[in-house]
Each structure stands twice: as structure tokens, then as C-alpha cells.
Amino acid sequence: MLLERLSRLGGICSRVVLIADGHHPRAIDAAIRRGDLTRIRKGWVALENADSAAVAAIRAGGRLSCLSLLARSGVWVLHDDSIHLRTTAKRARLSADGMRVHRLVLPLAEAAVDTVPAAVACAVRCQSMFDAVATLDSVLNRGLMTRSQLLDALTPLPQRHRDLLTLTDGSAQSGLETKVRLGLRYRRVKVRSQVWIPGLGRVDLLVGDRLIIEVDGYQTHGTPAGFQEDRRRDREAASQGYIVLRFTYWDVCYDWERCLEAILDIVRRDGHRRSH
Ligand SMILES: [Zn+2]
Structure with a gap:
């Protein structure tokens, strides 16, 4: 039950969510002792086959976000091998080179990866102007967010980033x-x-x-x-x-x-x- 639930959640979950789901803390600890689960950070567990980039982001005190998360959702972003994560911590504990850390004045969700709107805001700031518009077009084209939802998502960013919405065209196929x-x-x-x-x-x-x-x-x-x-x-x-x-x-x-x-x-x- 516990492992199935975790698998459905993408292999990573906080203890808080598992306990709220009705799993007893002792059952979680027993699964860790058996080696079925790994404690990846205080309050977080993962299956062995969980997305390694998402695990690395949690270990660093954040969530997988920006280009890394959007690429996994099929949104067009400029190809980049770095792990892009968002954190609210003052100092992220980076476990490896090739990690890009973003900060927004938005709390992190309980989920194991960032929300799409927060990832979009990070990706707009993280890329060149043309690439940022390409990402916004792709989000619109895939119907992941509406134009007004995008405007809301970009609210934490300076005006020049929000102005990019005027250049978007959701009919673009790539x-x-x-x-x-x-x-x-x-x-x-x-x-x-x-x-x-x-x-x-x-x-x-x-x-x-x-x-x-x-x-x-x-x-x-x-x-x-x-x-x-x-x-x-x-x-x-x-x-x-x-x-x-x-x-x-x-x-x-x-x-x-x-x-x-x-x-x-x-x-x-x-x-x-x-x-x-
Ligand atoms: Zn980024």
C-alpha cells in the first residue's frame, strides 16, 4: 500500500503527506529499515527508481522547477543539462555541480516538484527573451495554462518579463x-x-x-x-x-x-x- 502510493506520486513524497494519507510513521520507518524506501532528507522519502534530478532538488532544500520540470511536462525549453530547482531557503545545500537555483517570493508546495506556474516564472527569468517567449507559447499551445493564468504566474517578476506575453502566439507548434x-x-x-x-x-x-x-x-x-x-x-x-x-x-x-x-x-x- 505504502509503496504503491509512493509510486503513484512519482516515487518521492514527504512524510507529512504520507501520514496525512493514513500511513503510520512506524510503517514508514519499517520500510526505510527494510531498504524499500530511502530517507533523502529530513521529512522526505523516495523509492530507489525515483527521478534522480527531483531527488537532488529535494536534498538541496528545494523542488525541481524551471527548465528541468517544464521539459518533463513536454513544454519547449532550451535544452540544458543542469538541474534547475527553486528554493525558499537562504542557502541551498547543493550536492553537485550543474545545479541552478532559483528563488521566487512564493512558498514551496508540499508536492515533490514545483508547480507549473512557478516553474514557468522561473523559466521566463532563466532564459533569453526569445527562448522565454517560446516557452510561454508552448505552455499556451499545450493548454497547460491560459493567458490570464500566465499573467498571474508572472506577477512576482519585473514588468519587462510580463511584457513578453504581448509577443506570444499560442498557435506556434514548436x-x-x-x-x-x-x-x-x-x-x-x-x-x-x-x-x-x-x-x-x-x-x-x-x-x-x-x-x-x-x-x-x-x-x-x-x-x-x-x-x-x-x-x-x-x-x-x-x-x-x-x-x-x-x-x-x-x-x-x-x-x-x-x-x-x-x-x-x-x-x-x-x-x-x-x-x-
Ligand atoms: Zn532555470
Whole structure:
């Protein structure tokens, strides 16, 4: 019963929650003595197969949060191997290098990981402006929070962070798409998201009426069927007179200037318009 309950809670739980659930403190101690449970910090126990990053965050006196937690929820964040945690303690007891500590004026929940709204607030502050908007777009797109819930979540942050909400577009299908959209708008290139084109379906971004930009994530485009479909769409686009530029994660995140130049090169010679 105790182990099943703990397993359902993701393998980590506070004694307070287990006792409130009706488990006797002596039963918890007996499970620890048997080696079924590990005491990871005063008042906290975990199963052996619990998420090691979440355990490390508890040991440091916080909760897994920010990029680490949102990535586990399928929200787009910039890839980062560090363990991002939030704590309210003045000094976090860091057990390893590669831990990023965040603080917000919000109490920590009883749960073993941070709440999504608090994690979003941390992630907005933790990332560059474009990446932060990409995360907000992703939260909206997945229906995890509404725009007004996001505004509430960002209340503890300075105004400049809350202003990022004006740049969001919940129709964006990926963080890469958001970053390209913002990068182009920053250079005053007009761009539309998720445009439907007969015979092609939805394209990620359309500049002018002729330049299609597709940003390819491995999840949807790395399968044989996805690969085949992309080639079909490219042929159809070419036959309809479109120009298609495809960018990868690496292109957008680490070689953006070169991608931008390729786009601006076409825009400067009016190649994005049909009637030139
Ligand atoms: Zn962070």
C-alpha cells in the first residue's frame, strides 16, 4: 500500500503527506529499515527508481522547477543539462555541480516538484527573451495554462518579463517556430504563423506570399513517414511556385545569424513576393 502510493506520486513524497494519507510513521520507518524506501532528507522519502534530478532538488532544500520540470511536462525549453530547482531557503545545500537555483517570493508546495506556474516564472527569468517567449507559447499551445493564468504566474517578476506575453502566439507548434518568428519580426520582416496552403496543409511560417519556412524537430520529422511527407510537401510547394527553407534545431539555436541571412537575402530581392 505504502509503496504503491509512493509510486503513484512519482516515487518521492514527504512524510507529512504520507501520514496525512493514513500511513503510520512506524510503517514508514519499517520500510526505510527494510531498504524499500530511502530517507533523502529530513521529512522526505523516495523509492530507489525515483527521478534522480527531483531527488537532488529535494536534498538541496528545494523542488525541481524551471527548465528541468517544464521539459518533463513536454513544454519547449532550451535544452540544458543542469538541474534547475527553486528554493525558499537562504542557502541551498547543493550536492553537485550543474545545479541552478532559483528563488521566487512564493512558498514551496508540499508536492515533490514545483508547480507549473512557478516553474514557468522561473523559466521566463532563466532564459533569453526569445527562448522565454517560446516557452510561454508552448505552455499556451499545450493548454497547460491560459493567458490570464500566465499573467498571474508572472506577477512576482519585473514588468519587462510580463511584457513578453504581448509577443506570444499560442498557435506556434514548436519553440523553434517561435524563435524564428520573433527573430524575423525583430528585423521587421512580416511573417505569419501556421498558414494553411491548399495541397500543402499548414506551414510553420510564411513570409510574404511565397517564402515558406519550416522548422524541423526530430519528433515529427524524424520518422520515415514524416520524412516522406516532408518531401511530398516540398515537391508540391515547388510546383505551386513557393520557396521552402528548412531549418533544424541546431540552425535556429546555434547558427541563427546564418539562417537569418538566407531569409533576408530572399526578402531583399523581393523573392518572397509573387508579383515582383
Ligand atoms: Zn532555470
